[in-house]
Amino acid sequence: MFPTLRAAFLALFLHASTITTTFALDNGLGLTPVMGWNSWNKFACGINETLIHSIADALVSTGLRDLGYHYLNLDDCWQLTRDMGSGKIKEDPNKFPSGMKALGDYIHSKGLKYGLYSDAGLMTCQRRPGSLGLETIDAQSYADFGCDYLKYDNCYAFGLKPQKRYEAMRDALNATGRPIFFSMCEWGALDPATWATPIGNSWRTTGDINPTWGSILEILDRNDPLWPYAGPGAWNDPDMLEVGNGNLTVEQQRSHFTLWAIMKAPLILGNDIRTISQESLDIITNKKIIAINQDKLGAQAHSVWTSDEKDTQVWAGPLDEGEFVIVLFNRGDINNVEIAVHWKDIPDFYTDTTTMVLEDLWCDWNTTATGSFTAKVQAHDVVAFRASPTKKSNNLRKNVNLQSQA
Ligand SMILES: *[C@@H]1O[C@H](CO)[C@@H](O)[C@H](O)[C@H]1NC(C)=O
Numbered sequence: 001m002f003p004t005l006r007a008a009f010l011a012l013f014l015h016a017s018t019i020t021t022t023f024a025l026d027n028g029l030g031l032t033p034v035m036g037w038n039s040w041n042k043f044a045c046g047i048n049e050t051l052i053h054s055i056a057d058a059l060v061s062t063g064l065r066d067l068g069y070h071y072l073n074l075d076d077c078w079q080l081t082r083d084m085g086s087g088k089i090k091e092d093p094n095k096f097p098s099g100m101k102a103l104g105d106y107i108h109s110k111g112l113k114y115g116l117y118s119d120a121g122l123m124t125c126q127r128r129p130g131s132l133g134l135e136t137i138d139a140q141s142y143a144d145f146g147c148d149y150l151k152y153d154n155c156y157a158f159g160l161k162p163q164k165r166y167e168a169m170r171d172a173l174n175a176t177g178r179p180i181f182f183s184m185c186e187w188g189a190l191d192p193a194t195w196a197t198p199i200g201n202s203w204r205t206t207g208d209i210n211p212t213w214g215s216i217l218e219i220l221d222r223n224d225p226l227w228p229y230a231g232p233g234a235w236n237d238p239d240m241l242e243v244g245n246g247n248l249t250v251e252q253q254r255s256h257f258t259l260w261a262i263m264k265a266p267l268i269l270g271n272d273i274r275t276i277s278q279e280s281l282d283i284i285t286n287k288k289i290i291a292i293n294q295d296k297l298g299a300q301a302h303s304v305w306t307s308d309e310k311d312t313q314v315w316a317g318p319l320d321e322g323e324f325v326i327v328l329f330n331r332g333d334i335n336n337v338e339i340a341v342h343w344k345d346i347p348d349f350y351t352d353t354t355t356m357v358l359e360d361l362w363c364d365w366n367t368t369a370t371g372s373f374t375a376k377v378q379a380h381d382v383v384a385f386r387a388s389p390t391k392k393s394n395n396l397r398k399n400v401n402l403q404s405q406a
């Protein structure tokens with residue numbers, strides 16, 4: 001039912017000529033959004049073998065791996081030069097003295113997956129060797145290292161069409177025979193949501209995030225309208241998480257994590273998980289929120305109602321088996337603001353007479369409501385629910401094939 005609806009939305013949003021026969025890149029990966037950790041937000045170029053080993057250990061000891069945070073991804077600065085003879089990419093020998101294959105072996109020995117970084121230009125953003133024109137030889141090196149994920153950046157590309165540059169790496173990765181998640185980092189510059197589904201498993205939709213409330217809101221608003229383009233194997237990427245970084249308040253961290261999760265963003269942590277505070281750890285380990293992100297329907301939630309002052313919003317999106325996620329979001333600076341969700345504001349939701357069970361995703365509390373529900377929300381905070389109809393009856397509002405709901 002809902003996948004069919006989503007296909008219909010896609011048909012509305014995409015020009016017929018751009019619809020491809022396969023929805024997503026066919027490498028079997030990313031059927032739900034990836035979860036993991038990346039070095040950039042906290043460590044930038046300051047990475048090395050010792051750090052990565054200790055992060056791998058911490059992903060296990062904190063329990064994050066067992067919650068689904070499987071990918072340990074290196075960002076820029078692991079590489080330094082090319083071998084003059086073979087042309088192969090070489091690691092920085094001072095930072096990674098045991099080499100990249102040994103690093104991958106360590107990461108895999110912890111039950112984790114291994115991510116690397118390159119660039120679809122002549123140099124990476126930090127002026128290390130890029131892969132443009134050398135896609136085949138580099139993809140083979142990554143496969144030889146045991147790499148499971150490639151983040152592919154967009155610096156020093158001299159205006160060459162991104163479609164061609166990213167397709168070249170997609171094909172080179174495929175030719176290695178190793179399934180490697182392909183994370184496109186084109187910064188949303190040329191609207192990749194409209195063309196990247198058959199190329200990458202995810203594509204960045206905006207410039208880089210930073211750990212401020214302003215950056216989070218700006219990225220949120222740019223990623224929100226792109227919801228029709230996301231689905232299993234092909235995700236909008238509003239950049240990595242800043243939970244635990246900068247001076248974000250607990251409320252801001254909770255909103256950031258909740259909204260990224262319901263937008264089906266990749267949940268890639270960007271903080272120092274070895275020294276994380278208990279309150280930030282409690283946020284990123286919320287199993288009820290993670291379950292929404294990993295819901296197998298893979299539908300990106302979006303804003304369905306915004307106040308005239310633009311300081312309060314209702315977000316919603318369908319989940320598998322006829323359930324929905326609903327988030328009341330107080331963007332403004334005033335505490336205890338009442339926000340109401342009306343069933344009629346949520347597309348393809350249930351009739352006003354339907355009684356829903358609302359399971360609070362941040363507190364151990366459930367309630368029921370019919371037609372609407374109101375809650376008080378703190379400044380910069382969210383109240384989030386999983387909504388299920390009390391009985392699966394014929395009360396969906398419109399456009400639904402009731403046979404397939406049984
Ligand atoms: C390569 O592409 C083909 C065709 O899309 C696909 O069936 C296959 O699974 C891909 N292999 C890898 C390793 O990604």
Ligand SMILES: *[C@@H]1O[C@H](CO)[C@@H](O)[C@H](O)[C@H]1NC(C)=O
Nearest residue numbers: 043046047048049050051095
């Ligand atoms: C490795 O990187 C960490 C984080 O940047 C740094 O604190 C540490 O000194 C580095 N260790 C080595 C051996 O370079």
Ligand SMILES: *[C@@H]1O[C@H](CO)[C@@H](O)[C@H](O)[C@H]1NC(C)=O
Nearest residue numbers: 210211212213245246247248
């Ligand atoms: C956090 O607050 C400190 C002290 O006010 C300030 O110096 C720093 O720039 C802030 N960091 C961010 C990322 O805003």
Ligand SMILES: *[C@@H]1O[C@H](CO)[C@@H](O)[C@H](O)[C@H]1NC(C)=O
Nearest residue numbers: 357358359360364365366367
């Ligand atoms: C709320 O509902 C969910 C789903 O039915 C259930 O698993 C959970 O135990 C309930 N929690 C409370 C506090 O009643």
